Amino acid sequence: MKVKQNDQEYNRYVEAITPKHSCFKNCLHAFLVGGCICLLGQVIFNVCTTQFHYEEADAMSVCSILLVFLSVLLTGLNLYKPLAKYGGAGALVPITGFANSVAAPTIEYKKEGEVFGKGVKVFTIAGPVILFGVVVSFVAGFIYWIFKLL
């Protein structure tokens, strides 16, 4: 071609004409969906402590287990995806998002076998969360320990 934009000019132009999701709408949806998931967790917790007289720690475990189960079930029925599409971070940040990110690759790679399919691929998305979660907990624990020594 005769007339060519340089890369920088072109990238700026592309940036300008590419449509974007509305940030306000995304935040609102995330607030609603994330809020509902947390509300559900609170309801489970309250029912466990008041109706079944669970210890607080046990009630928290039951709450996590039920939320993870629900998320995996919805993932299997391919219903978590539309929820995440609508809710964005509201659906991804709670424990349900983590469960979805573990269940989804397991379903996808089933065909590649137990070990090299499900086994290897199960944490392809959640892996970094676990790794950096462990690293950050270690650092936090270390700082806590130093402060306790002082």
Add this chain to the structure above:
Amino acid sequence: MNQNEQEKTNQAVGKQTIRFACPPAILSRASIVGDMEGQGPLASYFDQIEPDPAFGMDSWEEGESEMVRRAVQTAITKSGIAKENIRYIFGGDLLGQLIGSTFGLKDFQIPIFGLYGACSTCGEALSLAAMTVNAGYASHVIAVTSSHFGGAEKQFRFPLEYGNQRPLSSTWTVTGSGAFLVSATSPDQPMKEYPRITSVTTGKIVDYGVRDNMNMGACMAPAAADVIYQCLEDLAVKPSHFDKIITGDLGKVGSEILIKLLRDNDYDIEKQHMDCGVCIFDNEEQDTHSGGSGCGCAAVTLAGYILHQLESNEWKRVLFVPTGALLSTVSFNEGQTIPGVAHAVVIEHIE
């Protein structure tokens, strides 16, 4: 040089174009698509709409192969040409090492050239098919390409059930396979009733430094602009020479860029331009964001809709320009840019 030789050498025109002495005919065409495409605006033009995303097989990849097999089989059956008379297949897809084409085509036992041009493969396959039969190396050859939404998402993005938000500039990979039986013609047997490939312009790799794999239209638009510009220059024609100038899968964003880039170069194609990615889905209804994409997108739109329009004389002459984004997950993760490539094929109904 005698006259015959001169005529042959003169087939190379301008910088990148071949104008065929005996324009090859597209004898038959087949389009096999998935459910989503079957709910789109072009549904009535496709040969087969398969509701099962795995096409009766166990995985997306096996499903894609089955789709390729059906497309080639349908094209052969519709043409009435015996399989033994088909000398070569030119085929390719998006999956790593072309496994979609491999397992779909192995049982035909026809000599094969496996091609990779990302989503521009349909143009590459048709160009090579036309060059082969025009040169007299074969009477009949097949060009075929395919893509599968599940397979492409798995390879390039995330598992299907994983919840995430797609940017508005992202495209939706078409589940579909298009096959074409391309045949030699001669002045005695011009096969006027079929659409003919009169010239091809082969594209260069064009890199404008875009790194966003969720905005493929912006990656590929410069390549499309480059090859369309060169085609118009080489053939010394204006955009109005064509009823339609049809890009593969630039989507809404890429189409806007293409028109602007060509306008900067004194060619206005807005009136003639259409994009297969934009017309294969109803974006409002089907929520596909910027449009359809993938090798299958251009291939099934050509096999289903565009050739139908040419055969029924709605259009006389089109410039078909499938567009490809050249990346792998490795190149992308290592921070490389995403260059584009596009190939232009002139298809017309010669009276």
